[in-house]
Amino acid sequence: MDVWNLILYVIASLLALKSLASLMTHHKKVVIQQLALEYTQEIAPKRKKSSDSDSPDEQVDHSPADLNAPAA
Secondary structure, three states: OHHHHHHHHHHHHHHHHHHHHHHHHHHHHHHHHHHHHHHHHHHHHHHHHHHHHHOOOOOOOOOHHHHOOOOO
8 A cells, every 4th residue: 555655646746746847837938928018118118219309200109019019
């Protein structure tokens, strides 16, 4: 009976580690997407300000699609 308990503990440990690794990978992807979104939102007003100071006659309109684009 002790051998079966050991086997069950090993299998449970491996499944727990696999689950933890999957969860951490998903969290990393979410954090990277959030950082990219924040970065593009910070850059968009700076671009608009710099373009307004360069040529005051031209209007720069940033579409929502530009704000959601991932940072390169």
